[in-house]
Amino acid sequence: MREPTGREPDRTRGGRVWKLAGLAAVAGLAWAARDVPAQLGGRLTGARADRAARSPRFRDGTFHNPAGASATMVADPGRNLLRELVFGKQKRRPGSPVPLLRPGAAPTAADPARELNVVWYGHASTLVEIEGQRVLLDPVWSDRCSPSGLVGPRRIHEPPVRLTDLPPLDAVLISHDHYDHLDMDTVRTLADLQSAPFVVPLGVGAHLARWGVPEHRIVELDWSESHRAGGLTLTATAAQHFSGRGLRRDGTLWSSWTITGTHRKVFYTGDSGYFDGYAAIGAEHGPFDLTLMQIGAYDRAWPHIHMFPEEAVAAHLDVRGGLLVPVHWGTFNLALHDWSEPVDRLWAEAKARDVRLAVPRPGERVVVDEPPAVDGWWQSVA
Numbered sequence: 001m002r003e004p005t006g007r008e009p010d011r012t013r014g015g016r017v018w019k020l021a022g023l024a025a026v027a028g029l030a031w032a033a034r035d036v037p038a039q040l041g042g043r044l045t046g047a048r049a050d051r052a053a054r055s056p057r058f059r060d061g062t063f064h065n066p067a068g069a070s071a072t073m074v075a076d077p078g079r080n081l082l083r084e085l086v087f088g089k090q091k092r093r094p095g096s097p098v099p100l101l102r103p104g105a106a107p108t109a110a111d112p113a114r115e116l117n118v119v120w121y122g123h124a125s126t127l128v129e130i131e132g133q134r135v136l137l138d139p140v141w142s143d144r145c146s147p148s149g150l151v152g153p154r155r156i157h158e159p160p161v162r163l164t165d166l167p168p169l170d171a172v173l174i175s176h177d178h179y180d181h182l183d184m185d186t187v188r189t190l191a192d193l194q195s196a197p198f199v200v201p202l203g204v205g206a207h208l209a210r211w212g213v214p215e216h217r218i219v220e221l222d223w224s225e226s227h228r229a230g231g232l233t234l235t236a237t238a239a240q241h242f243s244g245r246g247l248r249r250d251g252t253l254w255s256s257w258t259i260t261g262t263h264r265k266v267f268y269t270g271d272s273g274y275f276d277g278y279a280a281i282g283a284e285h286g287p288f289d290l291t292l293m294q295i296g297a298y299d300r301a302w303p304h305i306h307m308f309p310e311e312a313v314a315a316h317l318d319v320r321g322g323l324l325v326p327v328h329w330g331t332f333n334l335a336l337h338d339w340s341e342p343v344d345r346l347w348a349e350a351k352a353r354d355v356r357l358a359v360p361r362p363g364e365r366v367v368v369d370e371p372p373a374v375d376g377w378w379q380s381v382a
Contacts, residue, residue, distance in 0.1 A: 076301055097157065147245065
């Protein structure tokens, strides 16, 4: 029989500590992942699925881009994207804090019937003040654009205002269901704080319904369909992108949007690659006083689903835009380019093509008829 060494109690205690630590880690992961199933959203069933199936864009169980467009990554021999993501030399975050402004009350317009202002809160989250009404685009106030609070792209700057500080809204407009455009916690909070309808592309209503938004506040549209919100007409228009919050892709539609009042018009790209649909949108719905153009998170590996800055200027001209305000940059690190590269390239192209441009700081209100001069503010923090 082996003689006791006196070390067994120590080993036993150590084993218990490791077991407790392991249980604590598992419990912590379970706690962090508790919202992930809800974050994935809902699925098309019943009348919602029947309506999606009738869309010209829906076949074989998914939505599709216009003919000839691809949302797949382009192979690039000799390039390792994962290695570039980890070891690349790009400066994907600014070197100093991003300056934030807190917008005050909207200025009194000389002619309220022709009011048109825009407040960019960061990334694609934008407030359009048009003819006395307020439309909020793709609001994301969470710290991460991810199904998890522990992993995924984290905000580079805080939202310049709280959701509780937003004015009464007439509509919340969503372009598609990716996490950087559709945020569960933000939707739930807005559903409680506001009475405005959520106007979304086909299928996206399934996510909202799962998150507790009443069905009477969910308006789902196919391309070329419109909804009246007070004195505004909100029209879903074409885009070249894709959708999905989990492993399944393209179960919901993506869209660009037009916001049309009696006198003023606004165009928002949502996420999209450059395509000939912009010229058709301009011919049918333009000209526009303001365009909100996606400029960031591009790469030559996915050229068909996000525009390069030069393409954003071309799209602005295609839709017959007046003032261009860039969105989809500056807040989340979603690509391999430098943090400030999108807006540097945009500014150069806008000057070369004589396009009116405003580049607000997050939270800064732009009066479309009197936009501030571009001052390169981002270069001092890059």
